[in-house]
Amino acid sequence: MRGQGRLTVLLILDRDGVLNAESPERYVRRPAQWRWLPGSLVALGVFQEAGWRLAVATNQSGVGRGLMTGAALDAVHARMSAEAAARGVHFAAIRACPHAPWAGCTCRKPRPGLLLGLLDLLGERPEAALLIGDAIRDLTAARAAGVRAALVRTGKGATCEPEARQQGLATAGVFDDLLAASRALAVARRGAPGFG
Numbered sequence: 440m441r442g443q444g445r446l447t448v449l450l451i452l453d454r455d456g457v458l459n460a461e462s463p464e465r466y467v468r469r470p471a472q473w474r475w476l477p478g479s480l481v482a483l484g485v486f487q488e489a490g491w492r493l494a495v496a497t498n499q500s501g502v503g504r505g506l507m508t509g510a511a512l513d514a515v516h517a518r519m520s521a522e523a524a525a526r527g528v529h530f531a532a533i534r535a536c537p538h539a540p541w542a543g544c545t546c547r548k549p550r551p552g553l554l555l556g557l558l559d560l561l562g563e564r565p566e567a568a569l570l571i572g573d574a575i576r577d578l579t580a581a582r583a584a585g586v587r588a589a590l591v592r593t594g595k596g597a598t599c600e601p602e603a604r605q606q607g608l609a610t611a612g613v614f615d616d617l618l619a620a621s622r623a624l625a626v627a628r629r630g631a632p633g634f635g
């Protein structure tokens with residue numbers, strides 16, 4: 440019955456192209472380059488208000504490529520967290536893969552390590568989680584982790600939509616942006632059967 444499901448579920452968000460605009464420099468290397476996408480902070484509030492925990496899982500190979508430091512990445516996330524907190528939005532965890540693609544790590548999406556680490560850290564089951572991303576590698580990582588996934592058309596999303604549909608990766612749907620996803624998924628998810 441609606442409203443009797445488990446109220447706390449986990450939303451795993453990709454960062455660039457979902458929460459914030461991708462940087463013209465390819466990587467967001469400094470806090471000053473952080474730009475929220477329109478409606479994304481509001482969307483986080485919608486999910487949180489509906490009982491979701493919020494987590495971020497992001498590939499940041501700029502660190503492994505030597506283009507930015509881990510400290511700079513932390514500073515970017517400090518700004519992101521502070522601006523979210525100013526709107527009452529709290530991230531339960533923020534996890535980044537800092538490795539270069541050639542490093543062969545297990546955390547860089549499309550591998551599932553980053554997502555599995557978040558589930559373990561936060562004590563959530565894959566079935567209780569949902570990923571929202573803008574790239575095939577986000578959705579592929581979700582599938583490998585046993586997590587449902589939605590694609591947003593911001594960032595790389597519009598370009599990826601045909602392939603995502605062809606591969607059946609967007610198991611929770613395709614939405615124009617995070618705000619549209621929140622309106623469709625935040626409340627529907629809360630009362631959905633199978634999440635008790």
Ligand SMILES: [Zn+2]
Pocket residue numbers: 536537538544545546547
């Ligand atoms: Zn990694």
